Amino acid sequence: MSVRTSLPRTTAPAVRKKRTLPPLVRHVLFALAAFAVVVVLTLVTDEFTNLRIATIGYYLIAVAGLTLLTGLTGQVSLGHGAFMFIGAYTVALLVNKVPSFPLWADLLLASAAGGFAGLLAGAAAARLRGPYLAGATLALAVGLPALTRKFPDFLGGSNGLSFTVHSRPSGVVGLVPELRWQTWIVWLSVLIALVLVVNIVRGRLGRDFRAVRDDEVAASLSGIAVGRTKILAFLVSAVCGGLAGGLQAFLLGTAAPGSFTPALSLSLLAAVVLGGLGSLWGALWGAVALVYFQAWSEDLADVLHLNTDVANNLPLAVYGVILIVVVLAFPRGIQGGFQRLRTLLPKPAEKKENHENH
Amino acid sequence: MRTTRYGAGFLALALALTACGGAGESDGGGQQAADSAVGVTKDSVVIGTHQPLTGPAAPGYSKISVGARAVYQAINDGGGINGRKIDYKVEDDGYNPTKTVEVVKKLVLQDKVFAIVGGLGTPTHSKVVDYLNAEGVPDLLVSSGALAWDNPQKAPMTFGYQVDYTREGKIQGQYIKNTFAGKKVGYFTQNDDVGRDTQAGLDQFVKDQTVVRQGYDSANTDVTPQLSALKAAGAEVVVCACIPAFTALSILAAAKIGYQPQFVVSSIGADPATLSGLLQDFAKRGGASVSSGQLLAGLIGTGYLPDVAQTSDPWVAYFKGLHDKYIPKEPFTNTVLFGMVQAYTFGQALKAAGPDPTRQKLVDAMSSGSLKGPGLTPFGFSKESHAGYTGAYVFKINPDTTTAIIQPPSVTDRGTGAITAYTGERATPEQVNLLSK
Numbered sequence: 001m002s003v004r005t006s007l008p009r010t011t012a013p014a015v016r017k018k019r020t021l022p023p024l025v026r027h028v029l030f031a032l033a034a035f036a037v038v039v040v041l042t043l044v045t046d047e048f049t050n051l052r053i054a055t056i057g058y059y060l061i062a063v064a065g066l067t068l069l070t071g072l073t074g075q076v077s078l079g080h081g082a083f084m085f086i087g088a089y090t091v092a093l094l095v096n097k098v099p100s101f102p103l104w105a106d107l108l109l110a111s112a113a114g115g116f117a118g119l120l121a122g123a124a125a126a127r128l129r130g131p132y133l134a135g136a137t138l139a140l141a142v143g144l145p146a147l148t149r150k151f152p153d154f155l156g157g158s159n160g161l162s163f164t165v166h167s168r169p170s171g172v173v174g175l176v177p178e179l180r181w182q183t184w185i186v187w188l189s190v191l192i193a194l195v196l197v198v199n200i201v202r203g204r205l206g207r208d209f210r211a212v213r214d215d216e217v218a219a220s221l222s223g224i225a226v227g228r229t230k231i232l233a234f235l236v237s238a239v240c241g242g243l244a245g246g247l248q249a250f251l252l253g254t255a256a257p258g259s260f261t262p263a264l265s266l267s268l269l270a271a272v273v274l275g276g277l278g279s280l281w282g283a284l285w286g287a288v289a290l291v292y293f294q295a296w297s298e299d300l301a302d303v304l305h306l307n308t309d310v311a312n313n314l315p316l317a318v319y320g321v322i323l324i325v326v327v328l329a330f331p332r333g334i335q336g337g338f339q340r341l342r343t344l345l346p347k348p349a350e351k352k353e354n355h356e357n358h
Numbered sequence: 359m360r361t362t363r364y365g366a367g368f369l370a371l372a373l374a375l376t377a378c379g380g381a382g383e384s385d386g387g388g389q390q391a392a393d394s395a396v397g398v399t400k401d402s403v404v405i406g407t408h409q410p411l412t413g414p415a416a417p418g419y420s421k422i423s424v425g426a427r428a429v430y431q432a433i434n435d436g437g438g439i440n441g442r443k444i445d446y447k448v449e450d451d452g453y454n455p456t457k458t459v460e461v462v463k464k465l466v467l468q469d470k471v472f473a474i475v476g477g478l479g480t481p482t483h484s485k486v487v488d489y490l491n492a493e494g495v496p497d498l499l500v501s502s503g504a505l506a507w508d509n510p511q512k513a514p515m516t517f518g519y520q521v522d523y524t525r526e527g528k529i530q531g532q533y534i535k536n537t538f539a540g541k542k543v544g545y546f547t548q549n550d551d552v553g554r555d556t557q558a559g560l561d562q563f564v565k566d567q568t569v570v571r572q573g574y575d576s577a578n579t580d581v582t583p584q585l586s587a588l589k590a591a592g593a594e595v596v597v598c599a600c601i602p603a604f605t606a607l608s609i610l611a612a613a614k615i616g617y618q619p620q621f622v623v624s625s626i627g628a629d630p631a632t633l634s635g636l637l638q639d640f641a642k643r644g645g646a647s648v649s650s651g652q653l654l655a656g657l658i659g660t661g662y663l664p665d666v667a668q669t670s671d672p673w674v675a676y677f678k679g680l681h682d683k684y685i686p687k688e689p690f691t692n693t694v695l696f697g698m699v700q701a702y703t704f705g706q707a708l709k710a711a712g713p714d715p716t717r718q719k720l721v722d723a724m725s726s727g728s729l730k731g732p733g734l735t736p737f738g739f740s741k742e743s744h745a746g747y748t749g750a751y752v753f754k755i756n757p758d759t760t761t762a763i764i765q766p767p768s769v770t771d772r773g774t775g776a777i778t779a780y781t782g783e784r785a786t787p788e789q790v791n792l793l794s795k
Contacts, residue, residue: 048467051460149549149575158575159481159550160455164488179463252459254485259456261577298450312412312420312450 027198031191038187047179051251052291054183058247059287061190063271064197064280065240070269071278072201073233074213075125079137081264082121082144083114083238085257087245089148090114092161092255103167107189107246114242115235122234126227141265145257160256167250186247193243198280200236209233274323276335285334293319394494395716397472398442403708403715406447406465408477408486413452414576417639418602418632418693419478422501423448425697426476428684429677429705436793439708440715446701447471451482453576458482459489466495473498473720476519476700480504480551481576491515496720498707499700499746503626504551505772508738508745510725515717517724517739518746519700520625521662523552523599524772527559529750530622530660532777533765534595535563538620542569544593546584546608548600549573556599556624562774569593574604582611589617596620600627602693606636609653610644621657625750628659630759631666631691655757660750662733662767663699666690667760673699673732676787699732705792706731730785734767745772749780 021029038057042050066080087110094106121140125133148155155161168181176184200206208229211219220226249255271290276282297318301311330337397404411420427446434443447469449461458479465471466489473496477483480502487506490497491513499519500507503526507518534543543564547553553573561568570591572584585608588596596612596619598605605627612619627633634650641648664671669678677698681690688694708715710723727740731747738745749769753761770777 046467048464051463051467055460145577146575149573152549152554157549157554157573158577159484162455162485162488164492179467248456252456252485253488254455254459256455256481256485257575258454258481258577261454312416 023202024195024199027195031195035184035187035191039184042180042183047177050177050179050183052295054179054186054247054251056284056287056291057183057186057190058244058251059268059271059290060284061193061240061247062244062268063275063286063290064194064283065237065244066268066272067275067278067280067283067286068197068201068209068240069233069237070272071282072206072209072213073230075230075233076130076134076269077125077137077234077237077265078134078262078269079121079140079142079144079265080237080241080268081260081262082137082140083117083241084245084248084264085145085255085260086117087111087114087242087247088249088255088260089155089161089245090242091165091246091249092163095163095165096161103165103185103250107243107250110246110249111193111239111243114245115239118234118236118238118241119231121238122231125234126230138262138265141260141262145260148257156256158257160254160258162254162256164253165250182251186251189243189247193240194280197236197240201280205229205232270319270323274326274333276330276333279333279335281338282333282335289319289322289334293322395472395714396495397470398715401438401442402445403439403442404445404447404469404471405473405475405704406449406462406469406471407475408449408451408458408461408465408479408482410453410478410482411448411450413454414579414603415453415479415601417606417636418627418629419501421632421688421691421693422476422478422697422700424685424688425681425694426701427697428680429698429701431684432680432793433701433705439705439792440713444705444708451479453479453482455482455485459485462486462489466490466493471495472715472717473704475499475704476501476697478502480506483507484551487513487516494717496717496724498720498724499703501696501700502552503555503624503746505555506551508743508772510742510744513744515721517744519703521660521735521747521750522745522772523555523624524559525745525748525770526624526660526750527556527599528562528770529559529752529768529777530556530597530624531560531563533658533752534560534597534622535567538567538595541567541594541620542592543567543595543597544570544572544588544591544619546572546574546581546588546596546598546600548604549575552599552601552624552626556597560597567595574600576601576604579603579607581607582615584608585611585617586615588619589615594619595622598623598627600624602627602629602632602636606633606640609633609637609657610640610648613648613653623657623659625659625661628657628661629692629696630654630657630755630761631689632693634759635689635691651757651759654755654759657755658752658764659755659761660752661692662735662747662750663692663695664732664734665753665761666692666695672786673784677702677732702792703729703731706790709792730790732784732787734784735769735780736782749777 069075069077090110090113091106094101128136167185208224211224212226212229216226271286274289275286294315297315301314409423410416430444430446451458451461476499478501483500497516503520503523505522507516570593572587574581598608598621605623637650664674668674706729707723710728711719725739725741729737733747735747735749738748751763751767752765754764755761767780768777769780
């Protein structure tokens, strides 16, 4: 096992540099710092930008989960939107049927529901690989939202469910605008989840994940239960997906099947690739790209006064072109690009770069 | 163990922050003052809308905002309303509710619109009604016939536009009962309020005749299974409460399996010109060419606006004039007319709100009952009702895809009230005189 830690994967040098603090403490401190950055960002931007920051937040945790699954254990999922679907509907149902539940309980249950589905999906997935696994998970993304049609009275049919989540304690109602407060909640939840995910990735389980990805036979020879490890990866990743869906529902007050099309799952996977396969920093860039490339290209279409047919397809086209360019230039995604820049730059610049990354 | 304690502390902090009260309990924040005039300046009024310019509902519906824009342009060229030009912002939501919430928040928070006008779609718009009402943003002329918009107590800022699906279902049901007595009826409906509300109306008349109910989901464009089920059940009359793309898909799927029922289509999906285009388009993608005239001939539909083929109608002539001037390259369809009438109606409301419009004045103007639209049936707007058009006429499509009215306009309520013929006079474009120079 000790051999694996020295593999030139993402973090080994950083781990060696700062041995002074235990990893969990370091991650918690880092998360607190990140939260402070988010709070400052939301304070200096307008309410609508707050919404976009919050959107980045829930995409981040979804993409991070998928990164762990695809990047670290090598299991391709084309159906991750299905876990978001489960999380969103869990929150929707809880808010509507059990309004006295506090939000954190709703979110925990959304994550748990996603995790439970992930456990089932993972148990099936552990027997499949490559394109077969991709196909099976895609079926999940196509089929699951159709449940809403089977139970229209309970799940609202194609119309979905709408509700309003009240999260602001009465003390802050006049002080903090709703969206800003929601953004804080979203990021707080995301950072808590990320701390746990990072600890998993950096820890023994993370090494097992990578071992399974690199060579299943070798992994099982060194005592790793390959099947169980794969299922665990699915579980953790689905918990992230469920939380992301729950946060989305909390933020937007809606859960409808039209929001969880296979296109969502595919764009999550595209974000993983774009950000950098296998890197949690990559998940952040991927989430930012999901939100902002779309927004920028829409603005661009507005500014250029393109005809509607062109304008409507521009965001997707731009996204596709960026994806191709990034993958051609940096096969390990945006984060791979940053790492390459870092090796080229002298030491002090590296510090600065690190700062901007927040 | 020390590390776990830190983690626990962090978690506890997080919980403390979010633990206050249940997520579903009511908030302290109330409705904002409606006497604001956000988006109104000395010489402009900013309004916004969400439309499916891409996605499953885009075929057909993406042209609504094109029609609306033409009318706003005409208003602006005539000097605007009370000297203010209308700045019309159209956001694409792809018929995806998540996106709808985002773009509507963008319109309200970033673009600071005075009102949302003609937000399109039931599954989409239902997700922003609470938000718009909580923010005190007028939410006018929703492009959907769901009953949800007509709820002045809960949603005082929201107003419907189309005839609601229950009213329309009643009129269709009565027509079918009278004309196709004893024939087997099948429902084919969209799996949301469109379907639910339509069936509530239909069931008042043809429940006994109904042998099969099928639904579709706008994300799945293969409707052959449903049409096969309708055929298998022997339905001779198929009521299609469908958006245009799915009316066209159903007609094609029926043709493919050699099934020739009498289609009765709701106003939302029965525009002959739009359907012709879609039929050609879908057939071409499937590698076939079809005669849309042949496929559409005999199709029965309901409507509340004059048909674009009725060129002698003063309102059709009037809008055709605007069409020729501003969007001559766009086919003049009922869907384009839908957007034009909507914009024109908003223009009337804005004018009625007076020289210093506020959000409250705009809402008061909407519920004053003064709006005399180009529709063949009247609006239901009053203090107690936020219902749009209150009835419909029944038409049949001729082999040349023009239409003929086979039952004159009648009005009814959304409950179990009677259906009565409407004989009221329509105001002419000259009488309404919105674009006076």
